[in-house]
Amino acid sequence: MPPELISFKLCPFVQRSVITLKHKGVPFDVKYIDLENKPDWFLRLSPTGKVPVLKVGDTVLFESAVINEYLNEVNPPSMHPADPLERARHRAWIELGSDLLGEQYRWMIGDQATFEKAEAALASKLSRLEAEVRGPFFAGGSPCLVDAAVAPLLHRFEILARHTGRDPLSGHGPLEIWRDEILTWPALRESVVPDFEPLLVDYTRAKSGALAGLLR
Ligand SMILES: N[C@@H](CCC(=O)N[C@@H](CS)C(=O)NCC(=O)O)C(=O)O
Incomplete structure (x- = not known):
């Protein structure tokens, strides 16, 4: 089964x-x-x-x-590094990916004060993440579990930037390159329902936060 x-x-x-x-x-x-x-x-x-x-x-x-x-x-082959220390480092960045998803959600639905606080937190944490990306994927040429964990974050930023003009990834060059690679990854493209983009935009609008006010 x-x-x-x-x-x-x-x-x-x-x-x-x-x-x-x-x-x-x-x-x-x-x-x-x-x-x-x-x-x-x-x-x-x-x-x-x-x-x-x-x-x-x-x-x-x-x-x-x-x-x-x-x-x-x-389901081999593994998407984790073989070295235990390196594997632990990847798990740490997966944790940061979870934290960033929380910040992104507050940025997406929060009132003006929450939005501004989340945007500042995102800027600082994204700078730390940016320094770790080898490119084009997190650890080089093929996707690892950090890519799977962070891809939904990069995917949502890309969609919401097109609809609001606000892009927390802007100015974080390595993250923009990573996002562009992630968006061509077949597993990412097949990971959401066909009407994901309008559903995400409608959800953001319905929450009536500061970001909803920027939707065009
Ligand atoms: N740490 C959890 C977070 C999962 C999570 O927050 N899921 C949300 C939807 S995106 C949920 O089920 N929320 C329902 C609730 O909190 O009642 C994980 O990584 O799986």
Whole structure:
């Protein structure tokens, strides 16, 4: 039986796991849920009440970074470095990727004060990330788990920049090069539903934050 991914169409954490599944060519089933109205079966399954959840037989996995580690281990070749220290360093940057997704969400939906605070935090953390990117992918010529973890962030910035004129990646040259490479990655292109872009824009507009005011 293929693994089953419990998903929400706009969740960047789910997207991380879809990218890994697609990159590794693993067949899987998807079940979408409404996060505003979580079904009882989902709440029984998920200890955090959050997506993604990956069901492998009767085993329930949660937390996108953990799901990706599992998928990577059972579907070689590995998207992690062989050296333990280097692997640990990659995991640290995956953690920063999670933190950046939180900042991006606050930037996307927050009121003016929240938006400005998030934008300042993004500028500082993106500068640190920028210094680590070897290019064109995070660690060189082929995608690794850091790419899978950060791709949803770069993808959303690219879409929202086209619709608002506001781009936190602007001026971070290595990140712009990385984003452009990520956008051509087949696993990224196949990781979202076909109407992802209008859904993301509508979601941003509906939240009525400072960024929604810049939508054109
Ligand atoms: N640390 C979690 C974060 C997952 C997460 O925040 N998922 C959001 C959707 S993008 C969610 O399910 N939110 C529902 C809720 O918090 O009630 C992971 O990496 O999987």
